[in-house]
Amino acid sequence: MIAILLLLPADTPDEFFEKKIRPALVANCLSCHDTQKQRGGLRLDSRAAMLKGGDTGPALVPGDVAKSRIITAIGYKEIGFQMPPRGKLSDAVIADLTKWVAEGAHWPAGDKTTAAQGNKFDLADRKAAHWSWQPLRDPVIPAPKDDWARSASDRLLLADLDKSKLSPAPDTDRSTLLRRLSFDLIGLPPVSEEVEAFIADRRPDAVERVVDRLLANPRFGERWARHWLDLVRYAETRGHEFDFSIPNAYRYRDYVIRALNDDVPYDRFVIEHLAGDLVSSPRTLGGSNESILGTGFWFLGEEVHSPVDIRADQADRFDNRIDVMSKTFLGLTISCARCHDHKFDAISSRDYYSLYSFLTSSSYRQVRYDGWETNRAVAARLDTLRAEHARRMPAFEYTPPVDTAQGEVIVDYANLKPGQWLPDDVSFGIRPVKAGELRLGRVVERTAAEFDPFWSPLNYAPGSEQEPGGLGANRSGRTIRTPGFKVAPGRVYALVRGAGRLYAGVGSHIMLAGPLHGRLVQGFGASKTYRWVAIDLSLYVGQPAHLELTANSDDFAVARVIQSTTVPPAPTEAKLPILDDKTFVEWRAAEQGLAKEAVFSSRLAPAMQDGTGIDEAVFVRGSHRNLGTPTPRRFLEALAGDRPLVTPGSGRMELAKQMVDPSITPLTSRVMVNRVWHHLFGRGIAASVDDLGVMGTPPTHPELLDHLATRFAKEGWSVKRLVRELVLSRAYAMSSDPTADDKTDPDNRLFHRANVRRLSAEAVRDALLSLSGELRPTMFGSPTPIYLTEFQEGRGRPGSGPLNGDGRRSIYLGVRRNFLSSFLLAFDAPAPFSAVGRRTVSNVPAQSLILMNDPFVQQQSALWAKRGGDVRRLYLAAFGRLPTADEMSVCEAFLKEGTPEELAHSLVNVKEFIFVR
Amino acid sequence: MITRRDMLARCANGFGAVAFHALLAEAAAPSRESTGLHHRATARSVIYLYMDGGPSQVDTFDPKPLLSKYNGEPPNKFFKVEPTQFDSIGRMLGSPWKFAQHGESGLWVSDLFPNIAKRADDLAVVRSVVSKFSEHTSANYFLHTGSGLQGRPSMGSWLSYGLGKLNANLPSFVVLNGGLIPPGGLDNFNAGFLPAAHQGSVFKTGANPVANIKRLERSEDTQRKKLDLVRKLDRLSADRSGRSDAIESAIINHETAFRMQSAVPELMDIAGETTATQKLYGLDAAYPHTRTFGRQCLIARRLVERGVRFIELTCPGTGHDRWDQHSNLKKGHEDNSLAVDQPIAALLMDLKTRGLLDSTLVVWSGEFGRTPFAQGGNGRDHNPFGFSIWMAGGGVRGGMVYGETDEWGYKAVKDKVEIHDLHATMLHCLGIDHKRLTMRFGGRDMRLTDVHGEVLTKILR
Known part of the structure; x- marks a missing residue:
């Protein structure tokens, strides 16, 4: 074979190229890498383009096969970097291409030599071209031409109707208005007595009185919290294969309800979501930290129980978090910039990975949030108290041991840098202990983070749920995390004392349910002296990580954490002075006295914990195996400029402050007022409430939107005030009946009348409970399991709850990702996976089948019938109005043969029951 | 010719998006014959x-x-x-x-x-x-x-x-x-x-392969009577406030649901x-x-x-x-x-x-x-x-x-x-x-x- 080859006349370089190389490129590469398409930012149709390369660097280094990415790719050795994607080239073609590169990559002269153009993404142009990036502009309010308008928003709306020669519809009747107000504000129908009283109330401020009563009703928070939960894809389990719980997720749900009822200013609410763990003075409620609960929203998404590639899995989870965060607060689809610069909006891939870096720099915990300030004060006083007592103790001599271990320091508690003190609670004290310091009955042998036995009694309030996966239980309040680091070859070693558990947060993977990543958690038993414990992270070299160390015994301490390729020498033991226990009597009594003030029991809630700042790089084409430009943490360039936030921690607080500053971010208030408008008028001023970008729907009334947004931000971000103003407007009170103007404005884009709206899934169910009298006013707490039909099957199936859901409002029903309520789903409750600010309103036979045949519906209507009452009262309860004479006679005729139960069941099947006019 | 009610009925039943767009195209250019598909299936x-x-x-x-x-x-x-x-x-x-x-x-x-x-x-x-x-x-x-x-x-x-x-x-x-x-x-x-x-x-x-397909009423007649009542009241309700597409679609849907009650058991x-x-x-x-x-x-x-x-x-x-x-x-x-x-x-x-x-x-x-x-x-x-x-x-x-x-x-x-x-x-x-x-x-x-x-x-x- 070789002999034959040698006998053939050699091709000239031109011939070799034209015979072998060009055909191979044309056949296998150019369909994705030429003038038409540049996958990976790469062109392979000229030598210059190859030299320039693509997202991962030069494709070609003439003469250097090892450095030429094109050869690596066709070699098919690296998973995720194999070309062509459809299948490996034949050995002969690979040999030709390799030979070509090795021999200098000759390209015939005269061929086109232009390198690939840069892409056309221009952030400044994009920003300038689209309305939603522009600063808020409070418009001049047009003068009223008649007395129709009651508010500035009415005058703006009317001006646009005038321009189109449309007139506002007449006011709706009072009973319809009351029903509309009641469902919109509290999500429940008005009860018969309320209807009658309101119809009879002829005072000029009758509507205002109703509105103020509804706004003060705690049901308001329940109704509006449900809107919010749709945005943050609220669920109580992690879905995926076994649908594991998100422990204590409902604490977040309750937080949202309270925040809305208390009318927490919206800017504050946003800050608490982004960085509630970092606010300097948290809102407290009975001593509990309310603000920190907001950060729970980050962790309401899916978690995969045993992914093989945890960095890729992290990329998916963080993508979901960025998606939810950016749609919810900013009305932007930042996630679209995961694999490339946004196709339409002023959002770059660098923006995306800058935000990603905030998440890498933070981690998950179940926080103890009760007794928050008390315990922090106690911990500080404890430190002072000890210093005072120590001063009075007899002197002693002590030389601490010298630690000679070599390696990259992850944390050294004797040499702590700003932002590196990261316990998850006060139980490690307010600082590391110092070698030679006195503690009750002993001298501290090493400078270290020590679990403080003072906090030994800490416990979890009854009913607190614990972590289901390999992370393990009983971590909260007993855990300290290290700064972040990048995993290097070798092992990670921690110098620890006592019994504990070590978890390596690689890829922020927390489920740890499979064997492959079981190595990320490691326990170690009791030991009275310090020793090194090792964890092998060699599978994850190059990835960002941090460690969390949990005290399983009261004498737990960690002095240093390093990573190294050599095993550290065993630590030397120090000779500790023996102290006379009697001298500690007074000290001990003082500590015991202080302990009476501490709050040892606490509830738990999912929350974020700050780490140290870690900056990621762009994942080229969304792949973590392909790192591009570094991306320091900062907000969107289009809003806040390309200025990295330099902070020892994650920098989430700085990010949050920029988001709620209207001079930097006009979107935050626009998005929120648009959402409120959507819920009250049936369509947003910009209909695509979660996307105010180029692909969204432009606002029908941009001036109105800006007017509301400006005032919202200027006047204290009060959601209740905004709602009040809008529902008291003339526009809100219009009738939804067809008008002559429907021909000109068939989609009612200009709001010339009210929209007919179907009740939300929750409102349908809650209204049934309200009719039957089974609705219980109980608020908050652990969810009531949904009633599971025999048709709802699968792994992780929970127990079924009672048919009537214990009479609890739908917001308190369990939301288990893999076992969602089929009743609520049929009426378009969204499956929780991304921000849904606008639910679909579908019309499917399943809805009719439910209203006809579901045992719950029949049960509730039978109970309703049993409460007694004539046709008049049934109509008042179901439709918030009196029956017409015709309706009265039809119903009475039915009752001659039919039963009251049958009548009641029929009435809930009348469409008016599930619609608001 | 497609009536408004046809259109509502089709939408209510999940009329296909592809066919729907074809239908719109057809309405714009009625001479073009359309299968409602992108190509022959x-x-x-x-x-x-x-x-x-x-x-x-x-x-x-x-x-x-x-x-x-x-x-x-x-x-x-x-x-x-x-x-x-x-x-x-x-x-x-x-x-x-x-x-x-x-x-x-x-x-x-x-x-x-x-x-x-x-x-x-x-x-x-x-x-x-x-x-x-x-x-x-x-x-x-x-x-x-x-x-x-x-x-x-x-x-x-x-x-x-x-x-x-x-x-x-x-x-x-x-x-x-x-x-x-x-x-x-x-x-x-x-x-x-x-x-x-x-x-x-x-x-x-x-x-009964799916939830709610089976009526709970003792007889079909009882259910039928209820549905007749619902139909009358729906009509009276519409007379009172005027027509709404959303509500009309829901009414059509209700009729489909009624028929499904027999279609599904027959299938099984x-x-x-x-x-x-x-x-x-x-x-x-x-x-x-x-x-x-x-x-x-x-x-x-x-x-x-x-x-x-x-x-x-x-x-x-x-x-x-x-x-x-x-x-x-x-x-x-x-x-x-x-x-x-x-x-x-x-x-x-x-x-x-x-x-x-x-x-x-x-x-x-x-x-x-x-x-x-x-x-x-x-x-x-x-x-x-x-x-x-x-x-x-x-x-x-x-x-x-x-x-x-x-x-x-x-x-x-x-x-x-x-x-x-x-x-x-x-x-x-x-x-x-x-x-x-x-x-x-x-x-x-x-x-x-x-x-x-x-x-x-x-x-x-």
Whole structure:
């Protein structure tokens, strides 16, 4: 074979190229890498383009096969970097291409030599071209031409109707208005007595009185919290294969309800979501930290129980978090910039990975949030108290041991840098202990983070749920995390004392349910002296990580954490002075006295914990195996400029402050007022409430939107005030009946009348409970399991709850990702996976089948019938109005043969029951 | 001429998006004849035989004699072993089953499927499918929705959304639940951001396969009277406030629901099928799981006859955690194949006899394959790098093999096929261009195939 080859006349370089190389490129590469398409930012149709390369660097280094990415790719050795994607080239073609590169990559002269153009993404142009990036502009309010308008928003709306020669519809009747107000504000129908009283109330401020009563009703928070939960894809389990719980997720749900009822200013609410763990003075409620609960929203998404590639899995989870965060607060689809610069909006891939870096720099915990300030004060006083007592103790001599271990320091508690003190609670004290310091009955042998036995009694309030996966239980309040680091070859070693558990947060993977990543958690038993414990992270070299160390015994301490390729020498033991226990009597009594003030029991809630700042790089084409430009943490360039936030921690607080500053971010208030408008008028001023970008729907009334947004931000971000103003407007009170103007404005884009709206899934169910009298006013707490039909099957199936859901409002029903309520789903409750600010309103036979045949519906209507009452009262309860004479006679005729139960069941099947006019 | 009420009725019943756009085009240019499709369809329905857990390619349709030759040797002697989910890399494991060539085409099928082997000339086996995920749930979501994340629309939902209904009284996407709901749960069959009308309806075997299909009233007459009352009151209510499209659609819907109450039990009642047919499907088989799956396959054919667009079958629980044989490969795969082999062969034959195979695309696949080396001693771990599926009917060429894995059956090396390609091909057979079937969501025109997908033209007629 070789002999034959040698006998053939050699091709000239031109011939070799034209015979072998060009055909191979044309056949296998150019369909994705030429003038038409540049996958990976790469062109392979000229030598210059190859030299320039693509997202991962030069494709070609003439003469250097090892450095030429094109050869690596066709070699098919690296998973995720194999070309062509459809299948490996034949050995002969690979040999030709390799030979070509090795021999200098000759390209015939005269061929086109232009390198690939840069892409056309221009952030400044994009920003300038689209309305939603522009600063808020409070418009001049047009003068009223008649007395129709009651508010500035009415005058703006009317001006646009005038321009189109449309007139506002007449006011709706009072009973319809009351029903509309009641469902919109509290999500429940008005009860018969309320209807009658309101119809009879002829005072000029009758509507205002109703509105103020509804706004003060705690049901308001329940109704509006449900809107919010749709945005943050609220669920109580992690879905995926076994649908594991998100422990204590409902604490977040309750937080949202309270925040809305208390009318927490919206800017504050946003800050608490982004960085509630970092606010300097948290809102407290009975001593509990309310603000920190907001950060729970980050962790309401899916978690995969045993992914093989945890960095890729992290990329998916963080993508979901960025998606939810950016749609919810900013009305932007930042996630679209995961694999490339946004196709339409002023959002770059660098923006995306800058935000990603905030998440890498933070981690998950179940926080103890009760007794928050008390315990922090106690911990500080404890430190002072000890210093005072120590001063009075007899002197002693002590030389601490010298630690000679070599390696990259992850944390050294004797040499702590700003932002590196990261316990998850006060139980490690307010600082590391110092070698030679006195503690009750002993001298501290090493400078270290020590679990403080003072906090030994800490416990979890009854009913607190614990972590289901390999992370393990009983971590909260007993855990300290290290700064972040990048995993290097070798092992990670921690110098620890006592019994504990070590978890390596690689890829922020927390489920740890499979064997492959079981190595990320490691326990170690009791030991009275310090020793090194090792964890092998060699599978994850190059990835960002941090460690969390949990005290399983009261004498737990960690002095240093390093990573190294050599095993550290065993630590030397120090000779500790023996102290006379009697001298500690007074000290001990003082500590015991202080302990009476501490709050040892606490509830738990999912929350974020700050780490140290870690900056990621762009994942080229969304792949973590392909790192591009570094991306320091900062907000969107289009809003806040390309200025990295330099902070020892994650920098989430700085990010949050920029988001709620209207001079930097006009979107935050626009998005929120648009959402409120959507819920009250049936369509947003910009209909695509979660996307105010180029692909969204432009606002029908941009001036109105800006007017509301400006005032919202200027006047204290009060959601209740905004709602009040809008529902008291003339526009809100219009009738939804067809008008002559429907021909000109068939989609009612200009709001010339009210929209007919179907009740939300929750409102349908809650209204049934309200009719039957089974609705219980109980608020908050652990969810009531949904009633599971025999048709709802699968792994992780929970127990079924009672048919009537214990009479609890739908917001308190369990939301288990893999076992969602089929009743609520049929009426378009969204499956929780991304921000849904606008639910679909579908019309499917399943809805009719439910209203006809579901045992719950029949049960509730039978109970309703049993409460007694004539046709008049049934109509008042179901439709918030009196029956017409015709309706009265039809119903009475039915009752001659039919039963009251049958009548009641029929009435809930009348469409008016599930619609608001 | 389409009346307003027709339009409302069609919308209420999930009238197909593709056809809807065609209809609008038709209204604009009435002379143009339109089928309502992007191109001529070769299939009207899909039956998706979902082999939950991941059958082993090297034990079914992709023979690799080298595995037996090097049985017991460490695999990393021959190739680089990628991380596996259970991280327990065993020795090279030759297939415990014999392979033989079948039919005129000489297609290779192992002893696991003696009956399916007889239909070899109907099958197009694709041996080079790859997935992006090594764990069940992500891989299930990926296979069903084109995304590894929860909450995206299932392929059946996309079809329903694109094509709409042929039968107003049945859902257009039905899942026949054999007993095992795949990891990831019912979300594998959800409509995601598509309207709820397109969600998969999961049918159990039995006379009342879905919730709320059975009236609770003692007699039909009682229910009828209630509905008459509802109809009158709805009309009076409309008289009072004027017409609303939303409310009118809901009224039409209510009537459909009433009819479904009889259509569904009629579908499930197989008493009218001949004894021969019932035997063919294995309804008299000794193995109970063959009977379960046989019934599912028979119902699947009845659904096809009734114009249902997408029918997915999940596996019966044979006590082995699906096809997921991390250990006891032999017993597990044998029990699973015993359950599905005869019914699947019967389905292919029955469809063909009735002239339905040409318009029905049958797909057989797991979410990934299995490793050619052992997990522990006698199992195989998950392998997304190269596995086999097959398709039959509905415009697919029979008796052919497409794509190749390496000599170990570990990784696809020739004509690699992505899940997106499978989706693109399915849509193509039904007359839909996968690039044009879109839904605007979250700022993007979303597709089943995302930004990927190429039609596998070489396996099509």
